[in-house]
Amino acid sequence: MGKINTVFEDCDILVIGGGMGGTGAAYEARYWGRDLKIVIAEKANIDRSGAVAQGLYAINCYMGMQWDENQPEDHVRYARNDLMGLVREDLAYDMARHVDSTVHKFEEWGLPFMKDPDTGRYLREGKWQIMIHGESYKPIVAEAARKSADKIFNRIMVTHLLMDESKPNRVGGAVGFNVRTGDFHVFRAKAVVVGAGGASHIFKPRSTGEGMGRTWYAPWSSASAYALPIQVGAKMTQMENRIVLCRFKDGYGPVGAYFLHLKTYTQNAYGEEYESKWYENTRQMVGDYIDHHPTPTCLRNHAFIEEVKAGRGPIHMVTKEAFQDPHLETVGWENFLGMTVGQAVVWASQDIDPKYINPELTTSEPYVMGSHATCSGAWASGPEDLSPDEYQWGYNRMMTVDGLFGAGDALGGTAHAFSSGSFTEGRLAAKAAVKYIRDMRTEQIKISEKQYQDLKTVIYKPMENYSVGQNEITGGTVSPSYLLPIQGLQRLEKIMDEYAGGIGVNYMTNEPLLLRGLELLGTLQEDLDHIGAEDLHQLMRAWELKHRAIASECVVQHTLFRKETRWPGYYYRGDHMKLDDENWHVLTLSRRDPESGEWEMEKAPVYHIVD
Numbered sequence: 001m002g003k004i005n006t007v008f009e010d011c012d013i014l015v016i017g018g019g020m021g022g023t024g025a026a027y028e029a030r031y032w033g034r035d036l037k038i039v040i041a042e043k044a045n046i047d048r049s050g051a052v053a054q055g056l057y058a059i060n061c062y063m064g065m066q067w068d069e070n071q072p073e074d075h076v077r078y079a080r081n082d083l084m085g086l087v088r089e090d091l092a093y094d095m096a097r098h099v100d101s102t103v104h105k106f107e108e109w110g111l112p113f114m115k116d117p118d119t120g121r122y123l124r125e126g127k128w129q130i131m132i133h134g135e136s137y138k139p140i141v142a143e144a145a146r147k148s149a150d151k152i153f154n155r156i157m158v159t160h161l162l163m164d165e166s167k168p169n170r171v172g173g174a175v176g177f178n179v180r181t182g183d184f185h186v187f188r189a190k191a192v193v194v195g196a197g198g199a200s201h202i203f204k205p206r207s208t209g210e211g212m213g214r215t216w217y218a219p220w221s222s223a224s225a226y227a228l229p230i231q232v233g234a235k236m237t238q239m240e241n242r243i244v245l246c247r248f249k250d251g252y253g254p255v256g257a258y259f260l261h262l263k264t265y266t267q268n269a270y271g272e273e274y275e276s277k278w279y280e281n282t283r284q285m286v287g288d289y290i291d292h293h294p295t296p297t298c299l300r301n302h303a304f305i306e307e308v309k310a311g312r313g314p315i316h317m318v319t320k321e322a323f324q325d326p327h328l329e330t331v332g333w334e335n336f337l338g339m340t341v342g343q344a345v346v347w348a349s350q351d352i353d354p355k356y357i358n359p360e361l362t363t364s365e366p367y368v369m370g371s372h373a374t375c376s377g378a379w380a381s382g383p384e385d386l387s388p389d390e391y392q393w394g395y396n397r398m399m400t401v402d403g404l405f406g407a408g409d410a411l412g413g414t415a416h417a418f419s420s421g422s423f424t425e426g427r428l429a430a431k432a433a434v435k436y437i438r439d440m441r442t443e444q445i446k447i448s449e450k451q452y453q454d455l456k457t458v459i460y461k462p463m464e465n466y467s468v469g470q471n472e473i474t475g476g477t478v479s480p481s482y483l484l485p486i487q488g489l490q491r492l493e494k495i496m497d498e499y500a501g502g503i504g505v506n507y508m509t510n511e512p513l514l515l516r517g518l519e520l521l522g523t524l525q526e527d528l529d530h531i532g533a534e535d536l537h538q539l540m541r542a543w544e545l546k547h548r549a550i551a552s553e554c555v556v557q558h559t560l561f562r563k564e565t566r567w568p569g570y571y572y573r574g575d576h577m578k579l580d581d582e583n584w585h586v587l588t589l590s591r592r593d594p595e596s597g598e599w600e601m602e603k604a605p606v607y608h609i610v611d
């Protein structure tokens with residue numbers, strides 16, 4: 001690669017990732033910070049980026065407070081129950097009390113909502129979900145962000161945060177590169193909001209080979225939201241709480257609308273109901289949690305996994321009955337067309353018409369994320385009117401690094417936020433970031449040339465590795481001097497799968513496996529210094545892999561630390577097969593020392609602010 005152009009941008013608030021959290025942050029930052037300079041740096045293009053790129057069919061988090069359908073307290077109870085008792089109730093409550101106003105804005109901005117013909121209210125799919133014609137969901141929220149931000153830099157892969165040199169532990173911006181032009185970008189900012197999504201492809205996916213891009217969570221969600229804060233020493237929480245989804249086989253098509261709206265149900269290969277068979281077994285592991293309503297998602301997975309292990313798979317979704325009703329049949333297909341077109345294509349290619357054949361379900365590989373039915377992510381300060389002292393060290397949604405905020409998948413403890421809740425979290429983070437900047441008054445951020453020049457060398461090293469090492473290749477693609485991103489990715493996925501509880505081992509792990517996994521991740525990290533990128537696209541892949549690798553290490557450290565099986569169906573600690581409320585009714589926290597790379601783990605109390 002020739003001379004690299006450096007582009008500087010100085011701003012007040014830098015938003016990393018223009019997905020649901022990021023667009024919400026840009027919108028709200030402008031509301032409170034009319035005079036501030038707000039910039040978004042996005043790896044793709046905000047019009048069609050992130051997990052909502054393809055659209056959605058339902059907004060999964062809406063209280064309906066105006067009609068007293070649900071109150072924030074109800075949502076906290078629901079999320080807490082689904083996560084086996086462990087969420088950040090202050091953050092969850094804060095999101096829930098504001099989420100309705102976000103949804104009303106979406107409607108104002110033109111998102112078409114389905115309405116109940118009798119009541120005129122939003123049409124409910126379930127207690128928390130409302131149905132939308134959501135193909136254009138993402139362009140609609142992107143437009144709000146475009147109108148709010150001063151500048152949007154699309155196609156920028158952010159690789160590192162910058163740290164202020166005038167004050168310890170304070171963020172000062174970020175650096176990255178343009179994945180199309182190769183330009184090096186230096187963003188100096190007083191506050192940074194990370195909204196870079198969750199993590200797919202850290203565990204080996206069920207779809208491999210030519211189909212490996214087909215995962216449930218977006219394949220481009222590459223753990224940057226975790227790696228960026230981890231690299232600068234921010235504390236993380238609940239990173240062991242990976243999620244496994246029950247989905248339609250091979251296409252990962254969603255099942256929520258089928259269960260909730262079409263009232264379909266599951267059965268084993270012999271047409272039998274199976275969940276009740278596993279009641280006693282599950283009770284032995286988790287006690288009363290099995291009697292909670294609704295049954296926590298992980299426990300339903302557990303019954304599924306055990307039934308298949310017992311040799312009575314595959315599990316089918318019974319669609320043949322519901323699909324006899326032409327209206328429900330339409331809803332069933334439209335559910336995919338608005339969000340997971342691939343599932344309809346897979347069924348067509350496999351001669352499956354759900355009107356005549358009950359399709360197979362499967363359990364997915366694990367994903368790490370903080371906004372769906374799980375709550376991995378950064379440890380953040382809570383709202384001042386709600387949070388216990390221990391959860392409050394300054395500004396709402398600020399991580400343990402000053403000036404560094406997060407939203408959506410980036411933040412830990414806030415399960416079941418989904419798209420609307422992530423946008424809401426972005427709004428809350430940005431409002432606090434504006435206050436933080438106002439409180440800084442005349443203080444300035446100092447970033448030396450050395451800091452960003454050093455990072456520049458590190459960022460483009462994979463291209464140098466390639467251009468030097470390629471001369472040693474005499475045939476094929478295997479080089480003695482570098483490994484390619486795809487090779488590194490498959491190695492990472494294999495380690496995580498076999499040692500940290502992936503699909504290959506029925507989600508089972510234990511201390512010896514995790515310790516060995518950490519050793520293997522350590523040697524992978526060493527080898528990643530020798531990754532080779534033949535072009536800018538591969539350079540992006542190289543950095544995605546590096547982000548995934550560091551997040552994976554964090555996942556393994558947390559899984560090792562929590563000595564219990566808290567979420568059977570998500571993963572099992574074979575050496576501690578029971579839930580242990582006496583010792584582990586706590587949140588787990590980690591911090592990686594940026595200098596030494598050593599991890600420190602601790603427990604944080606769970607405060608139940610809702611009865």
Ligand SMILES: Cc1cc2nc3c(=O)[nH]c(=O)nc-3n(C[C@H](O)[C@H](O)[C@H](O)COP(=O)(O)OP(=O)(O)OC[C@H]3O[C@@H](n4cnc5c(N)ncnc54)[C@H](O)[C@@H]3O)c2cc1C
Pocket residue numbers: 016017018019020021022041042043044046049050051052056057058059060061156157158159195196197198216217218220221222224225254371372407408409410417418419420422423
């Ligand atoms: C298959 C699927 C189905 C879902 N179904 C529903 C549903 O029906 N209803 C619902 O309400 N919610 C649903 N969700 C959840 C919802 O999509 C997420 O909760 C929400 O998108 C999370 O917001 P976020 O901002 O954290 O991440 P995202 O919206 O994914 O945004 C992350 C952004 O960061 C960018 N980015 C990543 N890395 C970098 C980097 N290094 N530098 C710069 N930019 C970067 C990405 O390109 C992306 O634009 C679903 C999610 C998935 C994956």
